[in-house]
Amino acid sequence: MCAKERSQVADIDRSLYDFTKSEEGSERLDAGLTPEIVREISARKNEPEWMLEHRLKSLEIYHQLPVPDWGPSIEGLDMDNIVTYVKPPTEQKSDWESVPEDIKDTFERLGIPEAERAYLAGVGAQYDSELVYHNIQESVSELGVVYSGIEEALEDPKWEAIIREHFMKLITPDDHKFAALHGAVWSGGSFVYVPAGVKMDFPLQSYFRLNAKGAGQFEHTLIIVEEGADLHFIEGCSAPKYNVANLHAGAVELFVRKGAKLRYSTIENWSKNMYNLNTKRAVVEDDGVIEWVSGSFGSHVGYLYPMSILNGAHSTCEFTGITFSGAGQNLDTGCKVVLNAPYTSAHVDTKGISKGGGIQTFRSSVLVTEKAEYSNVAVACASLMLDDESRSDTIPAMDVRAEHVNVGHEASIGRIGDDMMFYLMSRGISEAEASTMIVNGFADPVSKELPLEYAVEMNNLIKLEMEGAIG
Amino acid sequence: MTTQTAIKANRMPAITWHKFKGNEAEIELPALAAHDAGAVAFTVPPALMFMETTINGDVALDAGTAPVKEAFDEALAAAPEGLQQWETGMGEAADAWLDAAAKRRLAVLVPEGHTEENTLVIRIQAQDGAAAVAAVDLVAQAHSRLKVALHVDSPTAGSGVAGSRVRVFVGEGARVEFASVQTLDATWQHLDNIGAYVADSGRFIAEQTVLGAAESYTGFASNVAGREADTTVDTRYLGHGANKIDFNYVIRQRGVQSTCTLTANGVLMDSSAKVLRGTIDLIHGAKGAVGKENETVLLVNEDVRNKTIPVILCDEDDVQGAHGATIGHVNPEQLGYMKTRGLSAEQVEDLFAVATFDYAASHAFDASVRAAVERLGTRVLGDAYELLQEGE
Numbered sequence: 001m002c003a004k005e006r007s008q009v010a011d012i013d014r015s016l017y018d019f020t021k022s023e024e025g026s027e028r029l030d031a032g033l034t035p036e037i038v039r040e041i042s043a044r045k046n047e048p049e050w051m052l053e054h055r056l057k058s059l060e061i062y063h064q065l066p067v068p069d070w071g072p073s074i075e076g077l078d079m080d081n082i083v084t085y086v087k088p089p090t091e092q093k094s095d096w097e098s099v100p101e102d103i104k105d106t107f108e109r110l111g112i113p114e115a116e117r118a119y120l121a122g123v124g125a126q127y128d129s130e131l132v133y134h135n136i137q138e139s140v141s142e143l144g145v146v147y148s149g150i151e152e153a154l155e156d157p158k159w160e161a162i163i164r165e166h167f168m169k170l171i172t173p174d175d176h177k178f179a180a181l182h183g184a185v186w187s188g189g190s191f192v193y194v195p196a197g198v199k200m201d202f203p204l205q206s207y208f209r210l211n212a213k214g215a216g217q218f219e220h221t222l223i224i225v226e227e228g229a230d231l232h233f234i235e236g237c238s239a240p241k242y243n244v245a246n247l248h249a250g251a252v253e254l255f256v257r258k259g260a261k262l263r264y265s266t267i268e269n270w271s272k273n274m275y276n277l278n279t280k281r282a283v284v285e286d287d288g289v290i291e292w293v294s295g296s297f298g299s300h301v302g303y304l305y306p307m308s309i310l311n312g313a314h315s316t317c318e319f320t321g322i323t324f325s326g327a328g329q330n331l332d333t334g335c336k337v338v339l340n341a342p343y344t345s346a347h348v349d350t351k352g353i354s355k356g357g358g359i360q361t362f363r364s365s366v367l368v369t370e371k372a373e374y375s376n377v378a379v380a381c382a383s384l385m386l387d388d389e390s391r392s393d394t395i396p397a398m399d400v401r402a403e404h405v406n407v408g409h410e411a412s413i414g415r416i417g418d419d420m421m422f423y424l425m426s427r428g429i430s431e432a433e434a435s436t437m438i439v440n441g442f443a444d445p446v447s448k449e450l451p452l453e454y455a456v457e458m459n460n461l462i463k464l465e466m467e468g469a470i471g
Numbered sequence: 472m473t474t475q476t477a478i479k480a481n482r483m484p485a486i487t488w489h490k491f492k493g494n495e496a497e498i499e500l501p502a503l504a505a506h507d508a509g510a511v512a513f514t515v516p517p518a519l520m521f522m523e524t525t526i527n528g529d530v531a532l533d534a535g536t537a538p539v540k541e542a543f544d545e546a547l548a549a550a551p552e553g554l555q556q557w558e559t560g561m562g563e564a565a566d567a568w569l570d571a572a573a574k575r576r577l578a579v580l581v582p583e584g585h586t587e588e589n590t591l592v593i594r595i596q597a598q599d600g601a602a603a604v605a606a607v608d609l610v611a612q613a614h615s616r617l618k619v620a621l622h623v624d625s626p627t628a629g630s631g632v633a634g635s636r637v638r639v640f641v642g643e644g645a646r647v648e649f650a651s652v653q654t655l656d657a658t659w660q661h662l663d664n665i666g667a668y669v670a671d672s673g674r675f676i677a678e679q680t681v682l683g684a685a686e687s688y689t690g691f692a693s694n695v696a697g698r699e700a701d702t703t704v705d706t707r708y709l710g711h712g713a714n715k716i717d718f719n720y721v722i723r724q725r726g727v728q729s730t731c732t733l734t735a736n737g738v739l740m741d742s743s744a745k746v747l748r749g750t751i752d753l754i755h756g757a758k759g760a761v762g763k764e765n766e767t768v769l770l771v772n773e774d775v776r777n778k779t780i781p782v783i784l785c786d787e788d789d790v791q792g793a794h795g796a797t798i799g800h801v802n803p804e805q806l807g808y809m810k811t812r813g814l815s816a817e818q819v820e821d822l823f824a825v826a827t828f829d830y831a832a833s834h835a836f837d838a839s840v841r842a843a844v845e846r847l848g849t850r851v852l853g854d855a856y857e858l859l860q861e862g863e
Contacts (some may be wrong), residue, residue, distance in 0.1 A: 070485075070489070074726045134577070239548065247862055257814050363487060365488060365491055383785070385787075386788070387788055388787060390788065391786045393782070394783045394785075394792075395782050396780070396781065397487055397491050397780045398777075400768075400777045400779075400798050402770075403772055405795070406797075406798075407798040407799060408795075408797050409779070409781065409796040411793065411794050412791075413753075413792040413793070414790065
């Protein structure tokens with residue numbers, strides 16, 4: 001899809017994302033969280049025994065761990081009412097024509113097949129709890145790149161051992177309550193393996209759509225980028241809005257080997273009844289690079305802090321993020337970085353926007369360990385408040401245990417300057433347009449890191465969010 | 472007499488991940504005797520109205536006979552509803568412990584319009600096996616001026632707790648300058664707890680210097696409630712040996728066009744550890760408020776540990792909030808220059824510690840504080856202190 005076509009999004013309303021499809025033919029397990037439900041999920045997937053044990057152990061841990069008391073309230077999330085597994089009425093396909101019409105229409109409306117044709121090396125599409133489509137270009141496959149459903153890979157003896165070696169090793173079930181929940185009921189998600197030295201010219205994309213009312217989505221993404229390889233992975237997600245809580249508690253584990261580079265881009269646009277309690281983590285070896293580009297626009301409540309563990313000398317992390325919190329939203333986002341080797345560096349640049357009573361919090365943690373001598377960290381966060389009903393908090397934390405390091409942090413909070421508005425309006429631009437223009441400019445450091453098509457989408461999301469912001 | 476206890480203190484208003492282990496401090500306090508008469512001394516300028524309890528409790532603070540007490544109650548009552556309970560930086564548990572341990576109390580009233588030229592001096596000398604604590608309430612009525620100096624020292628060897636609980640009411644257009652210096656040796660615990668209320672156009676200016684103690688806990692809360700009210704804090708600290716330094720600043724900006732500036736500069740040597748939590752809370756309605764916070768930390772040993780948590784909470788759009796932090800080693804260019812002047816890397820590092828002591832000594836409010844700073848400097852740096860001071 002070209003940028004011009006994509007820009008048509010600006011002319012339509014939120015129904016681009018906010019449409020529902022019938023659940024006819026879908027299979028729902030009972031709501032709630034019990035060992036029986038966990039066993040049922042595992043049985044349906046015909047998993048190896050170790051995975052069932054992992055699930056049951058995770059469930060135990062889930063019940064032992066407390067609900068976080070430091071972030072937004074999740075009182076409205078009652079696990080007894082959440083359906084943890086909904087199977088769509090199809091198996092995974094590798095051509096869109098074989099996908100049931102309703103589901104295919106969903107992804108067509110979201111522009112996924114077009115995007116695949118235009119500029120992607122492969123696409124995975126998940127609908128509720130299962131992947132419904134997965135495909136990779138043959139030329140990419142011939143390079144040895146594997147991009148498949150993680151459960152599909154688990155059935156392959158060649159990959160089962162590798163998945164077992166890496167699965168939930170970065171994000172362990174005891175990390176926090178919702179990591180444990182994920183470990184118990186995970187379903188769907190992608191496995192990516194990029195062999196040593198392979199540099200991908202085009203991105204891979206996974207798109208997650210949650211259609212079922214009152215359901216949870218718990219996909220697991222596992223990516224291994226071998227020595228000297230290069231990958232750009234794009235993740236998108238959306239859901240229609242319901243009047244009951246939905247839950248997303250996915251997990252993303254990224255392994256970046258020596259000299260490898262991985263860019264992980266996300267445009268998150270869950271519906272505003274969603275509790276997005278997602279966990280993402282990357283470990284980076286010598287000279288490796290992890291780049292996160294993160295746009296958070298949707299969800300009722302969000303907890304999202306992609307974490308980078310720089311274990312290799314000269315490894316680097318870049319995190320570029322934007323969070324837009326509107327009416328009824330409480331989005332607590334940011335990142336964590338652990339510098340755990342000499343000559344590592346991290347650069348964090350985030351923007352936060354709140355309006356219409358929305359609450360936006362930037363939260364970060366930087367740990368420079370004793371091993372990270374001669375390392376550098378720069379963290380910058382800027383927050384923009386568009387009215388006096390909204391709230392914006394900044395809670396960064398730095399723990400430095402090495403001597404020859406430089407750690408810098410800067411943050412600012414404020415509103416759109418009257419002088420900027422006056423200037424634009426004196427040029428004949430309406431107040432609403434001027435405001436949107438300024439916010440787009442504020443978000444520019446993030447959008448310029450995205451592929452053009454996604455940058456356009458992000459700007460359109462901002463435009464949608466800005467509707468009604470003035471007056 | 473206090474009993475052995477553990478308290479949680481210096482908790483941030485908005486906490487973050489518990490795994491970070493920075494949300495609050497846990498303080499183990501031993502069983503301690505009450506201090507004797509010499510441990511706490513007040514020097515109150517004659518023009519001020521004051522009320523003091525002695526070690527024997529000769530005058531009770533709640534006797535209700537002194538106009539100071541009435542003025543303080545009035546000041547409390549003047550605070551907006553919901554603020555009758557003073558917020559202090561260390562929190563309620565530490566406040567209660569300090570209050571119970573304080574055997575000398577002072578309440579001072581600076582009358583309306585009065586500019587006090589002399590400094591109100593509070594001296595606390597640590598006593599072996601005792602809790603040497605002063606409790607001080609200050610009311611600066613409208614358009615008055617007051618300077619306060621607080622020195623916490625350990626002239627003799629021993630261990631125990633020394634500290635203070637201070638509440639300050641800064642009336643309309645009043646100005647209170649509060650300078651504190653802590654020069655405890657490395658066997659003592661230090662607890663320093665401040666709560667302030669600043670009315671319209673009032674200014675509360677605090678300079679806090681923390682140079683010693685095995686564990687030093689500083690809590691500072693200011694309710695910048697009045698229109699165009701201001702709180703300015705300048706903190707300097709030096710970590711050495713294995714000491715632990717723990718700060719918690721909580722600035723509630725409620726006043727329209729109120730301002731706040733938090734500045735901290737520190738040097739961490741040896742295997743010292745420091746936590747600084749600084750929260751600027753821009754409360755709804757504080758239109759035009761400006762809150763700024765900045766910390767610079769110099770790390771001069773691979774075994775040091777620094778935690779910095781600069782927080783801005785913002786519930787008002789028409790404000791400016793900013794914070795910054797720079798944490799690192801001596802600038803390589805600076806280091807290179809010093810080496811060309813014949814200094815070893817170790818001497819350069821010591822030089823920054825000497826500079827911290829020198830700054831404290833040069834800003835000391837009297838000779839006894841200066842002497843205490845120099846005594847501690849010599850104990851911490853040995854011969855290097857005098858040598859580097861003299862520029863040899």
